[in-house]
Amino acid sequence: MALRCLYQGSAGELAEIIAQGQLVEELRRRFIATHGAKPKESESASWGGSIHTVVDLLMGNGLEDVQVLIELTAPICDARMDVVLVGSERETGEICVVVVENKQWSQVRPVLGTQMVHVPNAPGRNPRLHPAVQADGYRQVLRDFVPMLRTAKVMSLVNLHNMPAAVLETIRGDNQELEGGAKRTRMYGQEPEERERFAVKLTKTLSGDKAYDYARDLLSARVSPTESLMTAVAKSVRGRSVFPLLDEQRKAVEFVKAQLAASRQGNKRVVLIVGGPGTGKSVIALELLAACSKDVLKVAHATGSRSFTRTLWEYAGIDKRARRIFRYFNSFATVTSKLDMLIADEAHRLRRHAPGTGLSQVGQLINAADVPVFLLDEHQVVRPGEDGTIQLIENTANEMKHEVLRIDLRNQFRCGGDPEYIRWIEQLLGLVPGEPPRRWRPLENYELYVAPTPDAMEKFLNKRATETNSSARISAGFCWPWSYPRRDGTLADNVRINGWNRPWNVKGDEWVGDKPPHSLWATHPGGRDQIGCIYTAQGFEYAWAGVIFGPDLVWRDGGWQADISKNHDPAVEDASDFDFLVRNTYRVLATRGMRGTVLYSVDRTTNFMLGNLGARLLDYDGVLMNPS
Structure with missing residues (x-):
């Protein structure tokens, strides 16, 4: 999992693109290539109206070598930061990162008693998050989830280049009772003295020395997953x-x-x-x-x-x-x-x-x-x-x-912070009207595999969990009986697939040796070697998810066929809407993973269909086929 941005280059390189009048078109082209859709008009307007005001300050104060990252995606979700500046800290020479939140607002008023503001006559809904709170949130998430920045200089600023000082004063930290880092986040308005203060802050903080190397290191840095809920x-x-x-x-x-x-x-x-x-x-x-x-x-x-x-x-x-x-x-x-x-x-x-x-x-x-x-x-x-x-x-x-x-809510915190995977799963399962399954497009922040057997799935997940020191779980459709623990304290291997046999998670609220009760299956290390069901997986998350599609949902003649007779869940035995419920069930199971998912179906035709959609394929030993 790594950071990504829409554009990376020095302030000098960006100034040339702006001088040629190509900034918005270049960013639009990159946005379409990255996201597969056109940016909103409001985003394009923000790029054209705000980015040059930051670049002008850099160029006018000897900071042309500072690296500018535009639309840097936050490491734990798909929220994007307007501008992130990367260079050396003036005092130490170590990496320094400055998050700049751009706003084109000219009028604003505080919503008293909250960390929100009201922006008259601006597109979008009011009230909105205070820009200092927004910028400080980005600062926090970079510090908390990018290990290389935990001891580095990371600061947040707000560029309100159209806002008169008198208006800006009404939402400053002391006047709106902001807390913590948001209160310390500097905001700069439109007057010449405000722009000068902004420039002084940048020059006292940043140097262009080693900026390219630091930006390269940042974009390839390890990102730790969010703290478990x-x-x-x-x-x-x-x-x-x-x-x-x-x-x-x-x-x-x-x-x-x-x-x-x-x-x-x-x-x-x-x-x-x-x-x-x-x-x-x-x-x-x-x-x-x-x-x-x-x-x-x-x-x-x-x-x-x-x-x-x-x-x-x-x-x-x-x-x-x-x-x-x-x-x-x-x-x-x-x-x-x-x-x-x-x-x-x-x-x-x-x-x-x-x-x-x-x-x-x-x-x-x-x-x-x-x-x-x-x-x-x-x-x-x-x-x-x-x-x-x-x-x-x-x-x-x-x-x-x-x-x-x-x-x-829109921003994704699970599945690598990328909504594309969740959308793909919903399309796969026919949960998006008018949108059939589509080919998988590899993502930087999320991995998808299809296994030929449950044994291959298990081997791959165990290896991934060990390599990354993280959690992995396999869950399955409720297509096998679920037995209580035996009197001798062992679990029956209820989930049986072509010689691969594993127990369900513990049935009941008591520990069975070192195996936790079902309520702790997803979170306790002792749950790793059992198979979870919808009732123990829903509401939880783990780094790596394996999902076994049972015979209750198979692919035939270009569509899904649900078979309630193959399901062993007493709660759905008379469900008239079983087809809807079972597809929702597999959606839940397939969206528990934070870093990656491995899919497998007991039905050969269905597994063949999954393998033909473009996910990476595992061999029978759980090793990636054609890793190049």
Whole structure:
């Protein structure tokens, strides 16, 4: 996994492109080649209107050798930084990195009590994340996830080249109560004295010495994956900010926090946060939990997943408090003391009707808190009775006379931070109307393989996990019976494929020797040699994912055929929508990996189809075929 950008070159080289009037066209060409689509007009306008204002300062102050990286993709998601300058630190000669966030705004006003701003007459939705918070988020993520920068000089600046000083003053850190690095992030406006201050800051910080070498080293540097969600739980419970949230994730957190203030005035709203796998929904949930705990507010985190909730209990490590904070959806049938905030994570697992009450389960959760927050992905509904849809939540809130505020997440934090893989899986499984399976286009940040046997898959994953000192798990469709542990403390090899036999994860809540209960299969090292199912994989992540397609979903005559008779999950045995549920199931299983995925189907025709889509092929020993 490495960093990538749209353009890399010295300030002098970039100045020549700008002088020739070719900047926007050159960046558009590179964008189409990289992303397979045209950039938005707003992006092109930003390139043409802002980049030259930074290059002019570099060229006018003897910094023509400083390397300029345009549209550098953040190391843990697909958010892109406007401009990153790379050179030597003046005092030490070591690598120095300056993140510059460009804004063409001329007018802005703070949204008091938040780290948000309102930008009048600008395209897009208001309010927006404060630019200093946005820039500092990029600084943090570079420091936290690029080991070579952890002891280096990394700073963030905001270039507001159209903004009058009087307007800029209203959103400076002291006036808007910004915190931490955002408060220390310098912002520069349009007046000559502002541009001079910007230039002085750059010249005091940067030198062009060794800039090319440092930029080359940065773009080829190792990137560590994001901290595991589960290992961060204990920090969140204690009220600490855990993750360097970027752009829309940070905006979502600030937006929800603002609703707490509004609820004090009697303006209760329901917040709906929607996003696909790895867009940071659970990270946002834990960050909100940390913020509420820090402010000594009454807060609870609820899910419909037994595995996910019990794992949260385990990793929080303080059982009584954890069990009070981390709860199930069905824990709110009666409300004795209203919460300040209820965070309903994985809300796609909500059920339409709550047993024994007159309210729906959604209605119960809305009643339980001043600010109810629902986080969901509609494509993760995998069993009958789960009905947590956007429409259900919106309709229930409207019936209860509450406004619904919706946030849609785009940036991917899982799957190498690249949404292309998730889109490819959705197209493969026929979950995108009108878009059939397409050939795989190799990505820099994510690896995809097809194995000829489950044994080859296992050998490859074990080797990858050892080489990278990371986690790997194999999961499968629920196409084999699932037995309880034997009396002698061993597990039956239920998953049997042509002489390759492995046990499912432990059935039950007790340890079996060194093998963890099913709720810890995805996160405890002892789960590595068992096969996980949808109920133990959903909601979790690991570095390397292996996915076994069972005979319940096969490829025939140019399309998928679902066969409920081949599925052993009691929860779906009478499901009228099994075809939809089983394709969602394999989507979930195939989007757990952070670095790469290996696919295999027990059906030869299906595995042949997967192998013909362009993924890299493994041989029978789990070795890459034709590595060149």
